[in-house]
Amino acid sequence: MIIEVVAVGTELLLGQIVNSNAAFLGHQFAENGFDSHYQVVVGDNFDRMVETFRTAIDRADAVVITGGIGPTQDDVTREAIAVATGRKMIRDEEYAVAMRTRWESLGRVMPENNLRQADRPEGADPLPNRAGTAPGLALEHRGTWIFAVPGVPAEMELLITEQVIPRLRRAAGDSVVLVSRVIRTWGRSESQVAEMLDDLFQASVNPSVAFLASAGEIKIRVTAKAETEAGAELLIAPVEAAIRDRLGSTVFGTDRDTIYRVVQAMLIQKGWTIATAESATAGLVSAALTRTPGSSAVVAGGITAYTIDAKAELLGVSRDLMALDGLVSEPTALAMADGARFRFGTDVGVAVTGEAGPDPAETDTGTMVIAVVTPEGRMARTLRLPGDRERVRTYATTAALHLVRLAVAGEWWAP
Amino acid sequence: MIIEVVAVGTELLLGQIVNSNAAFLGHQFAENGFDSHYQVVVGDNFDRMVETFRTAIDRADAVVITGGIGPTQDDVTREAIAVATGRKMIRDEEYAVAMRTRWESLGRVMPENNLRQADRPEGADPLPNRAGTAPGLALEHRGTWIFAVPGVPAEMELLITEQVIPRLRRAAGDSVVLVSRVIRTWGRSESQVAEMLDDLFQASVNPSVAFLASAGEIKIRVTAKAETEAGAELLIAPVEAAIRDRLGSTVFGTDRDTIYRVVQAMLIQKGWTIATAESATAGLVSAALTRTPGSSAVVAGGITAYTIDAKAELLGVSRDLMALDGLVSEPTALAMADGARFRFGTDVGVAVTGEAGPDPAETDTGTMVIAVVTPEGRMARTLRLPGDRERVRTYATTAALHLVRLAVAGEWWAP
Numbered sequence: 001m002i003i004e005v006v007a008v009g010t011e012l013l014l015g016q017i018v019n020s021n022a023a024f025l026g027h028q029f030a031e032n033g034f035d036s037h038y039q040v041v042v043g044d045n046f047d048r049m050v051e052t053f054r055t056a057i058d059r060a061d062a063v064v065i066t067g068g069i070g071p072t073q074d075d076v077t078r079e080a081i082a083v084a085t086g087r088k089m090i091r092d093e094e095y096a097v098a099m100r101t102r103w104e105s106l107g108r109v110m111p112e113n114n115l116r117q118a119d120r121p122e123g124a125d126p127l128p129n130r131a132g133t134a135p136g137l138a139l140e141h142r143g144t145w146i147f148a149v150p151g152v153p154a155e156m157e158l159l160i161t162e163q164v165i166p167r168l169r170r171a172a173g174d175s176v177v178l179v180s181r182v183i184r185t186w187g188r189s190e191s192q193v194a195e196m197l198d199d200l201f202q203a204s205v206n207p208s209v210a211f212l213a214s215a216g217e218i219k220i221r222v223t224a225k226a227e228t229e230a231g232a233e234l235l236i237a238p239v240e241a242a243i244r245d246r247l248g249s250t251v252f253g254t255d256r257d258t259i260y261r262v263v264q265a266m267l268i269q270k271g272w273t274i275a276t277a278e279s280a281t282a283g284l285v286s287a288a289l290t291r292t293p294g295s296s297a298v299v300a301g302g303i304t305a306y307t308i309d310a311k312a313e314l315l316g317v318s319r320d321l322m323a324l325d326g327l328v329s330e331p332t333a334l335a336m337a338d339g340a341r342f343r344f345g346t347d348v349g350v351a352v353t354g355e356a357g358p359d360p361a362e363t364d365t366g367t368m369v370i371a372v373v374t375p376e377g378r379m380a381r382t383l384r385l386p387g388d389r390e391r392v393r394t395y396a397t398t399a400a401l402h403l404v405r406l407a408v409a410g411e412w413w414a415p
Numbered sequence: 416m417i418i419e420v421v422a423v424g425t426e427l428l429l430g431q432i433v434n435s436n437a438a439f440l441g442h443q444f445a446e447n448g449f450d451s452h453y454q455v456v457v458g459d460n461f462d463r464m465v466e467t468f469r470t471a472i473d474r475a476d477a478v479v480i481t482g483g484i485g486p487t488q489d490d491v492t493r494e495a496i497a498v499a500t501g502r503k504m505i506r507d508e509e510y511a512v513a514m515r516t517r518w519e520s521l522g523r524v525m526p527e528n529n530l531r532q533a534d535r536p537e538g539a540d541p542l543p544n545r546a547g548t549a550p551g552l553a554l555e556h557r558g559t560w561i562f563a564v565p566g567v568p569a570e571m572e573l574l575i576t577e578q579v580i581p582r583l584r585r586a587a588g589d590s591v592v593l594v595s596r597v598i599r600t601w602g603r604s605e606s607q608v609a610e611m612l613d614d615l616f617q618a619s620v621n622p623s624v625a626f627l628a629s630a631g632e633i634k635i636r637v638t639a640k641a642e643t644e645a646g647a648e649l650l651i652a653p654v655e656a657a658i659r660d661r662l663g664s665t666v667f668g669t670d671r672d673t674i675y676r677v678v679q680a681m682l683i684q685k686g687w688t689i690a691t692a693e694s695a696t697a698g699l700v701s702a703a704l705t706r707t708p709g710s711s712a713v714v715a716g717g718i719t720a721y722t723i724d725a726k727a728e729l730l731g732v733s734r735d736l737m738a739l740d741g742l743v744s745e746p747t748a749l750a751m752a753d754g755a756r757f758r759f760g761t762d763v764g765v766a767v768t769g770e771a772g773p774d775p776a777e778t779d780t781g782t783m784v785i786a787v788v789t790p791e792g793r794m795a796r797t798l799r800l801p802g803d804r805e806r807v808r809t810y811a812t813t814a815a816l817h818l819v820r821l822a823v824a825g826e827w828w829a830p
């Protein structure tokens with residue numbers, strides 16, 4: 001079953017609000033095994049609404065319309081559905097009475113405008129809205145289902161989960177389940193990952209394979225359709241295994257795993273504590289390590305040493321070493337990590353020194369050196385990162401957490 | 416000029432990410448006086464992309480496409496534009512050489528996949544992308560402008576503001592100039608600000624006045640239309656003056672000013688240096704103070720003291736004081752700020768201690784204490800912040816920077 005989502009609202013076109021409803025709906029439909037080919041946003045313009053509804057009704061098996069069903073004059077979704085399907089508007093007198101009674105029970109007089117909410121295209125069922133005043137509607141028109149729900153997220157979500165999804169599942173005969181697994185990796189570029197998995201991607205139908213890059217991570221999404229969740233998992237398993245096999249320790253988690261949680265869990269399992277020494281990232285690594293609740297079990301603290309004096313006096317880095325090797329160098333980074341371990345008495349020390357730009361003092365902008373020292377070993381890596389200052393600092397922070405992950409796992413490599 | 420936004424990406428249809436790009440674009444276009452009738456989302460499906468592009472090209476004066484221009488096999492926006500406009504694909508050999516050179520300068524070999532980014536429909540211009548690797552493109556096709564930009568928000572925003580908007584304004588022939596001034600405030604709620612400026616808001620036609628809340632800041636946007644930029648500025652000036660007069664030192668800047676830059680400029684002017692002492696924010700304040708280039712002139716460094724031992728040993732906070740007053744208390748925060756000043760030998764010390772949640776140990780989640788000590792005075796304030804752990808930490812960081820701003824300015828108040 002193919003579902004099209006149409007959002008009505010000039011405020012969406014003007015960027016005054018973000019269409020988070022579309023993401024909610026997309027997620028709900030995907031989880032229920034429905035396909036989605038298009039999402040459309042149209043302003044509060046009657047003719048364009050009619051045209052958009054007609055196109056959607058033509059090309060989809062079900063159309064879900066959000067917004068434009070309130071009581072005010074610019075709420076014309078109901079009327080536009082009537083025109084798009086060639087139906088008259090009918091007033092539901094029973095519903096009108098119920099509305100009046102409801103207002104009276106609240107001790108208020110219903111504004112006459114609100115009566116419009118009792119109007120519906122002929123043949124449509126009301127979808128009662130227990131979170132607000134505007135009822136939704138459901139209409140079967142020549143084999144296509146049309147639903148209209150409020151644009152207010154809380155009301156929309158309630159109507160979708162309680163009323164629209166069950167109706168759609170019944171209409172679809174309920175046979176297909178869709179399961180997605182997101183495999184999260186760090187350490188290779190999107191194009192490298194794509195090349196390593198090219199045959200899986202080319203062959204991918206069910207399960208399908210897709211790539212997604214975000215903030216230095218490459219995610220691989222494997223999506224399977226089957227009659228049951230277990231059946232879909234069986235389709236995913238060999239593909240996931242092949243991907244993990246090829247990508248090795250660049251894979252750090254699945255689905256909602258984050259590097260923050262993964263590192264914290266690994267440190268807890270080892271019984272190790274950690275401290276940071278930062279120059280260019282200036283606290284971002286320490287902030288990232290404490291992002292997850294429970295971090296005080298493993299994080300002792302950190303020192304941002306922005307000046308040479310702070311590096312020497314607070315972290316105990318030798319001034320001769322800094323003069324000889326440079327502030328942005330692997331020996332300096334390792335000495336900073338040693339300093340953090342010593343100062344805080346922790347098992348692990350992680351250090352970042354680098355040139356975030358835009359006016360490099362000593363080395364090229366984007367050169368970041370990361371060092372990790374654990375009871376089992378030491379490593380330092382020099383990365384050259386693209387982008388502006390903020391991006392370089394963010395990427396270096398992510399990289400530092402991943403190098404901690406690899407070092408704690410005893411994997412002494414790094415890109 | 417009517418602009419249609421088309422977002423390409425199955426991850427949008429599946430609800431894995433929210434289409435915040437569409438809101439950014441809608442806002443940009445509205446600010447520049449362009450109309451927008453539709454926004455469409457289409458998955459990574461070649462035929463449907465072609466169909467969607469054709470429809471948009473037919474009904475709009477300009478089409479802005481986001482996403483699908485990366486290096487991987489499922490990035491087919493370039494090819495779909497070629498088919499939709501009946502053009503061949505051409506490889507830009509000069510661009511291909513530039514790409515190879517760039518990869519080599521980073522000491523890496525470019526995967527052959529990436530060469531696809533040098534392919535474009537015949538007649539299209541590349542839009543260089545200095546924030547990433549995928550270039551955008553601009554193509555005039557029978558009087559309709561077509562732009563393709565990356566889906567990654569930071570890259571998209573840069574290409575839109577620097578390259579697409581100026582081209583669209585030229586194409587539109589634009590006789591009316593629209594000038595906006597954003598007045599940035601911190602320290603009062605949106606409803607307080609709205610109440611203080613209610614008469615200006617009610618009277619606002621040209622210039623218009625609007626409010627916008629984001630991450631603790633309240634922004635007031637004053638927008639004027641005139642035949643020249645100078646004319647628009649003349650309309651804005653008296654309204655801006657009235658707003659500044661009423662809001663006093665809650666106003667900290669305009670337009671692209673950030674609290675990072677404002678604090679840095681104030682410290683440079685005073686000739687003061689600063690150091691941080693952080694518990695709950697764990698480095699976020701230090702990272703924020705160093706976000707702007709040139710921060711090494713004023714920031715010496717900071718200490719994240721996550722444990723009691725670190726607070727005592729590294730910051731010199733008395734263990735008796737912590738036991739008596741509590742870790743999350745104004746005396747402890749002031750002692751931490753003193754410790755930062757002493758350790759780093761700076762003029763200013765700023766400290767944050769608090770309970771970010773979700774499982775409060777000592778005080779309620781969201782209780783954050785901030786202290787600032789300068790050569791001219793001392794202040795500590797206890798804030799109760801709403802939201803989850805990440806939000807509380809972010810708000811406290813912003814608050815800390817604003818308290819530094821007020822203290823450096825000699826304004827010893829705080830909300």
